[in-house]
Amino acid sequence: MGTKESTQASNAHLTTPTRLTGAEILWATLVGEGVTDVFGYPGGAILPAYDALRKFPIHHVLVRHEQGAAHMADGYARASGKVGVAIATSGPGATNLVTGIATAMLDSIPMVCITGNVPSKVLGTDAFQEVDITGITLPVTKHNFLVSKTEELAGALRQAFQIAQSGRPGPVLVDITKDAQQGTAIFDFEAAKPQPYRPHPMLRVEEAGLLHAAELIRNAKQPVILAGHGVMESGAMEQVRTLAERAQIPVALTLLGLGGFPASHPLNLGMMGMHGEAWVNHAIQEADLLIACGMRFDDRVTGNLATYATKAKKIHIEVDPAEVNKNVKVDVALVGDLRAVLEDLLPRIPGRDGSAWLKTIDASKGAVAVRDIKNLPDSGHLYAAHVVHDLWRATGGNAVVATDVGQHQMWEAQYFHHDQPRSLVTSGGLGTMGFALPAAIGAKIACPEKEVWVIAGDGGFQMTAAELSTIVQEKIKINIAIINNGYLGMVRQWQEFFYERNYAASGMVSPDFVKLADAHGIPGLTVRTRAEVDDAVQQARKADGPFLLNFMVEKEDSVYPMIPAGNSLHEMIRRPGKNPLVESPED
Amino acid sequence: MLHTFVAYVEDLPGVLTRVASLFRRLNININSLTVGRSERPGQSRLTLVCEASAEAGHRIRASLFKLENVVDVDDIAQAPSVTRELALIKVAASPKNRAQIFDLVEVFRARIVDLTSESLMIEMTGVESKIEGLIEVLREDDGRILEICRSGKMTMRRGHHVSSVLKAMGAVDEAPGNAVPVAVGDVAANEPE
Numbered sequence: 001m002g003t004k005e006s007t008q009a010s011n012a013h014l015t016t017p018t019r020l021t022g023a024e025i026l027w028a029t030l031v032g033e034g035v036t037d038v039f040g041y042p043g044g045a046i047l048p049a050y051d052a053l054r055k056f057p058i059h060h061v062l063v064r065h066e067q068g069a070a071h072m073a074d075g076y077a078r079a080s081g082k083v084g085v086a087i088a089t090s091g092p093g094a095t096n097l098v099t100g101i102a103t104a105m106l107d108s109i110p111m112v113c114i115t116g117n118v119p120s121k122v123l124g125t126d127a128f129q130e131v132d133i134t135g136i137t138l139p140v141t142k143h144n145f146l147v148s149k150t151e152e153l154a155g156a157l158r159q160a161f162q163i164a165q166s167g168r169p170g171p172v173l174v175d176i177t178k179d180a181q182q183g184t185a186i187f188d189f190e191a192a193k194p195q196p197y198r199p200h201p202m203l204r205v206e207e208a209g210l211l212h213a214a215e216l217i218r219n220a221k222q223p224v225i226l227a228g229h230g231v232m233e234s235g236a237m238e239q240v241r242t243l244a245e246r247a248q249i250p251v252a253l254t255l256l257g258l259g260g261f262p263a264s265h266p267l268n269l270g271m272m273g274m275h276g277e278a279w280v281n282h283a284i285q286e287a288d289l290l291i292a293c294g295m296r297f298d299d300r301v302t303g304n305l306a307t308y309a310t311k312a313k314k315i316h317i318e319v320d321p322a323e324v325n326k327n328v329k330v331d332v333a334l335v336g337d338l339r340a341v342l343e344d345l346l347p348r349i350p351g352r353d354g355s356a357w358l359k360t361i362d363a364s365k366g367a368v369a370v371r372d373i374k375n376l377p378d379s380g381h382l383y384a385a386h387v388v389h390d391l392w393r394a395t396g397g398n399a400v401v402a403t404d405v406g407q408h409q410m411w412e413a414q415y416f417h418h419d420q421p422r423s424l425v426t427s428g429g430l431g432t433m434g435f436a437l438p439a440a441i442g443a444k445i446a447c448p449e450k451e452v453w454v455i456a457g458d459g460g461f462q463m464t465a466a467e468l469s470t471i472v473q474e475k476i477k478i479n480i481a482i483i484n485n486g487y488l489g490m491v492r493q494w495q496e497f498f499y500e501r502n503y504a505a506s507g508m509v510s511p512d513f514v515k516l517a518d519a520h521g522i523p524g525l526t527v528r529t530r531a532e533v534d535d536a537v538q539q540a541r542k543a544d545g546p547f548l549l550n551f552m553v554e555k556e557d558s559v560y561p562m563i564p565a566g567n568s569l570h571e572m573i574r575r576p577g578k579n580p581l582v583e584s585p586e587d
Numbered sequence: 588m589l590h591t592f593v594a595y596v597e598d599l600p601g602v603l604t605r606v607a608s609l610f611r612r613l614n615i616n617i618n619s620l621t622v623g624r625s626e627r628p629g630q631s632r633l634t635l636v637c638e639a640s641a642e643a644g645h646r647i648r649a650s651l652f653k654l655e656n657v658v659d660v661d662d663i664a665q666a667p668s669v670t671r672e673l674a675l676i677k678v679a680a681s682p683k684n685r686a687q688i689f690d691l692v693e694v695f696r697a698r699i700v701d702l703t704s705e706s707l708m709i710e711m712t713g714v715e716s717k718i719e720g721l722i723e724v725l726r727e728d729d730g731r732i733l734e735i736c737r738s739g740k741m742t743m744r745r746g747h748h749v750s751s752v753l754k755a756m757g758a759v760d761e762a763p764g765n766a767v768p769v770a771v772g773d774v775a776a777n778e779p780e
């Protein structure tokens with residue numbers, strides 16, 4: 001971190017045009033954009049930048065693998081809403097970022113990735129550690145830049161920040177040749193400011209559309225709001241809530257939408273789609289109106305399109321014109337920023353009595369769809385659903401949870417009830433294993449005051465476990481819960497359901513995770529029964545530093561209900577041989 | 588159906604890759620693509636023709652607009668427009684059988700732009716079918732065609748004012764009717780080429 005004098009010096013650069021090296025311009029521009037933390041890993045082509053790092057008030061987190069840097073920047077952005085920044089060297093450093101960039105792209109996360117590249121005079125010659133990273137990342141970035149002139153650096157970086165956060169957010173990569181870092185130019189932060197962002201020219205919210213939408217809402221008997229990630233990206237939590245409350249419309253959420261509408265709200269239905277509870281998907285199938293807010297009718301949400309919500313008219317409020325009528329044909333498209341559109345729409349929505357429909361849904365909860373957690377066999381084994389449930393209880397839901405990908409991710413979504421936006425950090429679109437641990441580090445650095453938990457599978461945790469060292473080096477407190485079922489559980493589940501239990505390459509041997517943590521100086525505990533869960537969780541929470549809990553759960557449990565890919569929403573697989581375990585009413 | 592997109596893009600390295608990459612990703616084959624300088628400083632104009640479902644037009648246009656370097660996109664669809672293609676065709680021709688080709692060139696209103704003792708080069712502008720017609724006739728003689736070079740289609744909406752192009756681009760979605768231009772006085776321009 002910079003000393004006081006250098007902080008002042010760097011701030012002076014922001015107001016007075018000064019001659020700086022490209023490396024200094026890089027950091028000075030980041031400071032100007034409000035960046036305080038970056039996640040990175042050095043190497044030859046980015047060394048000039050690292051050489052100048054100490055002069056600037058920016059905290060650099062040294063990762064153990066560049067994929068970790070990208071996921072950390074991503075987790076930082078998801079938890080805070082700010083732009084996350086990752087930095088890597090050319091060649092292998094840059095290619096290691098790619099999975100993390102694609103993860104951010106599919107979930108529309110604002111992120112800026114900076115890579116060094118070989119000197120401009122050898123570009124395209126297969127020089128040592130040269131890859132065409134702008135070519136490689138073209139389809140997985142919102143935009144990217146190759147900067148080979150020092151005087152173009154500030155402008156490109158500022159534009160990158162603008163693009164990352166505007167419209168539908170996304171990752172932007174800036175590739176900077178070594179000579180552009182070493183050369184000098186006049187740095188003029190103000191002059192490098194980009195033109196105002198051009199909104200997508202096909203955004204269209206017309207009076208007629210608003211009137212039509214209001215009329216559909218007024219006349220609907222069985223409406224459902226579908227709330228997605230856009231609710232958070234657009235900051236429309238209040239507006240969605242007002243719409244739901246005023247018109248008494250129940251709200252179903254996508255995986256990335258969880259937290260955008262409080263789980264504890266009486267109108268909250270829960271998660272929709274492949275692993276949504278039965279009543280949620282039934283409500284959608286029975287609905288006569290769907291109001292889709294900042295969601296994109298992903299295949300994990302709709303199942304078979306031909307049979308999806310056939311009785312419903314559809315209103316789609318969406319910021320990306322390319323998403324409208326892509327999967328599901330809609331009756332009214334309001335193409336614009338969700339919050340702005342809802343603000344225009346709300347004055348036209350009168351109070352409405354929705355009690356009959358809400359009662360119907362409630363009845364379906366009781367009859368066909370008691371929560372799966374109540375059906376777990378009383379075998380004395382530990383179930384992942386119970387672990388998640390108890391963790392939710394212990395934290396009062398006041399934690400940021402970063403999950404990995406697989407069964408535990410779905411159990412988290414089902415049983416950790418998120419009341420706060422940005423409290424669930426999970427890879428939805430790409431489903432990237434290895435995401436949880438680095439994403440949690442990013443989230444913790446963005447929100448140091450928050451309690452942060454990792455919930456990861458035994459498989460995914462091993463993909464990026466090296467970042468345990470990063471936690472230690474950064475001296476941050478993160479609690480880690482490994483849901484250890486000895487399998488790539490979600491793969492095993494698919495093999496059980498669809499491949500005649502042919503468990504090919506899904507059983508996995510793992511290290512003793514507690515010993516692994518210990519080798520990093522991180523204390524931990526293995527938990528084998530439900531009776532131990534609460535104490536273990538409290539011990540982890542009370543510990544000053546990071547803590548790892550290794551939950552040895554039932555090996556061959558599956559996530560229910562499940563709608564097999566491509567099936568209709570009402571064709572779900574339920575837990576066989578229901579053997580309800582009598583639990584207290586709060587369970 | 589056949590879609591024709593006209594787009595203005597920033598004249599920078601890599602922009603064409605971004606456009607082409609979008610179609611590659613959608614698994615849509617580009618039938619033809621022409622690019623060149625436009626009336627706008629720093630912006631190239633391209634005409635891109637591809638085969639895709641009727642509904643795909645909206646999404647392709649919306650996706651093109653999502654590319655940061657794309658400034659304007661017009662989906663020509665069925666709008667009144669003029670489309671032309673340029674072809675250079677080199678054919679084998681000796682002094683003895685040249686006359687026959689001269690006649691053909693006359694009929695098709697093409698031009699001879701190069702002549703050597705063994706070959707000659709035909710230049711022809713027109714709509715696709717007319718160019719295909721000439722090529723077909725030339726093919727009747729086996730081995731006569733030595734080389735064909737075609738520019739791909741260039742399309743421009745009909746209308747009097749340059750600024751109407753801009754307007755039409757903004758207006759296409761709301762009221763396709765607005766885009767119908769004032770009839771061009773010159774009959775030749777309206778003839779079914």
Ligand SMILES: Cc1ncc(C[n+]2csc(CCOP(=O)(O)OP(=O)(O)O)c2C)c(N)n1
Pocket residue numbers: 404405406407408409431432433434456457458459460461483485487488489490491
């Ligand atoms: C990088 C990556 N590789 C493969 C997959 C496919 N995949 C999805 S879930 C899963 C199993 C995850 O196993 P584990 O981390 O143990 O979690 P569990 O399902 O057992 O809770 C796999 C292999 C993926 N999502 N990401």
Ligand SMILES: [Mg+2]
Pocket residue numbers: 457458459483484485486487488489
């Ligand atoms: Mg597992």
